């Protein structure tokens with residue numbers, strides 16, 4: 399046991415020094431969210447209780463008086479918010495059910511849902527990033543109810559994220575569900591970890607994009623880009 403603890407600690411220390419080296423660089427090479435295999439062995443209620451306990455510890459370490467009226471409910475509030483709202487999309491069981499419809503009209507032009515507002519959480523700082531997603535596809539045999547695209551964006555946003563990966567996860571999932579190669583996703587977002595700390599730039603906007611299939615050709619790409627122009 400002692401041995402394990404020691405090796406765990408040295409591993410943690412190693413990771414910590416790695417993080418110091420990485421600094422504020424926002425980068426992740428993995429398309430899948432890094433989840434452990436046992437991620438859902440605990441039920442949501444147990445997770446809320448455990449997070450509540452540990453968040454209380456964090457507040458106490460910071461020197462806050464947890465008997466204060468305004469603070470006493472915070473650990474539970476944060477725990478519920480993490481599990482049931484802002485990180486809800488970690489659990490595949492919360493993925494929206496997508497009903498597909500036959501493409502009766504043989505519609506084969508772009509379908510674009512623009513200005514989908516979303517909130518996500520930067521996985522490097524656990525601070526929000528938020529903005530708009532623009533999602534387009536060219537149907538083959540199936541089409542999808544439009545609000546389902548909004549729901550898919552929300553689902554992938556409700557987890558610790560990096561914007562690049564959010565963009566790819568949305569595009570790849572729509573490609574898989576609708577069995578079409580022709581998908582475009584562009585996301586523009588403000589990151590509180592950039593605005594409220596570090597370089598403290600509250601104006602900059604980060605744009606990420608993924609163009610697949612026909613959207614790789616300039617005409618389609620420009621059609622998509624000009625359709626989302628004029629956005630606020």
Ligand SMILES: [Zn+2]
Nearest residue numbers: 520522523591
């Ligand atoms: Zn960040």
